[in-house]
Amino acid sequence: MSFNRSDIQTIYENELKAMIQDRDKAGFKEVVTSLHPQDQMDLYVHLREQERRFLYETMPPQAFALVFQELDVLDQTRYIHELEEDYARAVIRHMASDEAADFLLQTRQDKVSRLLEESDDAFSRNIKELLTYEEETAGSIMTKEFISLRTTDRISDVIAMLRVEGPKAETIYYLYVIDDRHKLVGVASLRDLIVAEPDAFVQDVMSTRLISVKALDDQEDVAHLFKKYDFLAIPVVTEKRKLIGIITVDDILDVMEAEQTEDLGEFAASRGATDVSLSPVTAAKKRAPWIILLMFFGMITAGVIGQFEETLEAIVLLAGFIPLIMDSAGNTGTQSLAVAVRSLALGTVEKKGVRNMIAREFRTGVMLGLMCAVTLIVIVPVIYPGEFLLAGIVAVSILFSLSLATVIGTVVPLIIHKLNLDPAIASGPFITTVNDIIGLMIYFTFATSLLQYL
Template identity: 50%
Template sequence: MVKLNEETRAAYSQYLLDLLQDGEDTVFRSKFLDLHPVDQVEVVHQMKEEDRTRFYAIMTSAELADIFEELELEEQKDMALEWENGNMSDVFHHMNADDVADFLGELEEEERENILTGMEDEDAEDVKELLAYEEETAGAIMTKELIHLHEAEKVGDVLGRLREEAPDAEMIYYLYVVDESEKLTGVVSLRDLMVASLDEKVGDVMSRRVVSVHVNDDQENVAQLIQKYDFLAAPVVSAHNQLLGIVTVDDVIDVFEEEATEDLAEFSTTRGATDANISAFQAARKRTPWIILLMFFGMITAGIIGQFEETLEQVVLLSAFIPMLMGSAGNVGTQSLAVVVRGLALGNFERKGLFRALVREFGTGLMIGIACALALLAMIPLFYDGNLFLGFIVGFSIFISLGIAAVIGSIVPLIINQLNLDPAIASGPFITTFIDVVSITIYFSIATMLLQFL
């Protein structure tokens, strides 16, 4: 297989395109198929419409299937539009059922049915089954292409069967054993089979301690389980422990990427607007309502400052520290929010306890507050004519504010999680706005009480 670096990729891609345009089909196929599928996709990206028409004609359905699986969803849609339904069905026949289901799930029902009608009955049934599961569950991301073993089979017979069936299976490193009712009874690794005697039975080689996931389990929980045990795959079972499919590590990587993108979007209030393929208008349409909402929340902060107008009139200098105080408290709150949301996502708090986590975050906020207060006590008198008491007011306010900000940033996502909602919706901007209100109230309350000493 040819491996390309950044310097040679562009030149080699152009060389392949020249071969295609010159009608050197045999040479093109040989050179093109020697590339990694990811590099093949980059060559396809550079093809013009007439190049792609010729390309489709000289490639087999199985070869096109490998390329199709590497494309992003929008690119898959564009490529599918250039095919006839019959060609699409042939290509999908060579793809894993879960990859086909992912694509068809994004199409209109009429388009989906037209494609399913053209597929072989067995393939179509597998895809329909996957489409029937609720999104973001183990059933929706599992694959049906796996090899079942039975306890009574001999190791030698299994190895012979693997030579025939392995090319169509998604994963053969783990092989799952079922009984007559298709209930999961054990697991055996390919390594165990290779070192076992050919006359031994699978039941004597396999392990009965199987870690499985339920078909309706959340995909994030499935991904965490596979990460926890360092599995390459996990079996998916029904309520009656019947083996339905497997979730593989490549699916888990996609899940982590999807969940991380979703959490980032929630944190930054850009949900639905993180896709680079949408237009500026679409992105603005999704993001503007959040900005307007946060703007109105910001008016609450302005209203609180207005309540302390008399204090500000007497010591105008107090207003100079408002941005610093709000920014510092907001940053600490957002940090605590990120720590707690990440801990909830990884299940860390189940092992270490919620109370311990809250105490740690509160202590962290107070320690940061002490450090900031001491720094302000040293700097403010230096820059503001030796006004030590002003430094004390600002320093004490920031000490209290940062401790409370850490608690707010920790508690809010925990409350949301207890309501069975995604804790990431306690996004940074909302937490920051709430903390702004609290910190400003603390600041001016302390300043008002101690105004006589300024």
């Protein structure tokens, strides 16, 4: 059964609050442990500090570890200071190795790090290994808690082993098969093992059609593989095909969310500033570079207008259509940018071809330009009686501006992608400003060339 925040509030008000006041540890533990770890996390962040301390007294470290690893890093950093050193160490040690490594990588928790450094057991070694990989690589998000099989293992023995070792692993839906040198040679699903004859061997049911990733592969590329093949897990290997870990789908969901947030920040020219928990000062610092750069581009726009000052002085009415030209070109370019970035993310560009994509967007721009041009030819003379030539200038400017805007909005992210950079850095405001400049140049060039007839 799932609970929303109001349900959690009701449970707290009706049951847990009184139990905390009465120090009813048994009752409190029974209610809390009956909840899903995600719901336990929602409850946990709702508690006040003294109530959280009561929870620490009630929940064993291995149970609280499931709650703690559901928190985001900022909350983990905040709450870890409330824990006693031994309790904190035990909590970290009961977390999945990838979750614990991510926590230690993102924060500077000296007391926990020191305790891990003092140990030389398998868990500490796994954490130290995971911390050596760069952020946003496959190695940084893989887990070391996995079960590997040998080709000569008997199915009945594997099933018996899974009953013991299965709860300790991150997942047992896929079981990877290695040889004597720990090289990855096959994979068997849990279903394959269950339906196989008990006397059969792993080599009889495993598949050798393997999809794997290297430890230094980009996590976004790994996410694409999960989406393409509908995996629940994927093995991580070294250059020599040695199996060193696995990546599970729950970690990839986090990666997808992080990448989408990052792309959204790039698209809005506010990279790194989309986190609502950031202070105003930090958010301003992260947004300032793009804003200042765009301000300079805005000065170029002002310079373009200044170059045609005589035209504006002769026909003041031209100034009234500047926002229309700028907004239309900017909006159309941003739409094409969104299509291009999305197509690159989904891999559809490779399927349809770059030329086809550019041609499609150009044709779309021409059609949009024609529709807007016809509309302006009809409306402008109605609003400004007799200004047929002005209507024609604005209409032709819109046609050319929108046609070019779609091409620019498509080509720029494609070029950036070709340079092996994130195409999302071709932000909406940047494309909008570039198209503003080009649109104004087209508009004033037409107007100046026909000035004698206006």
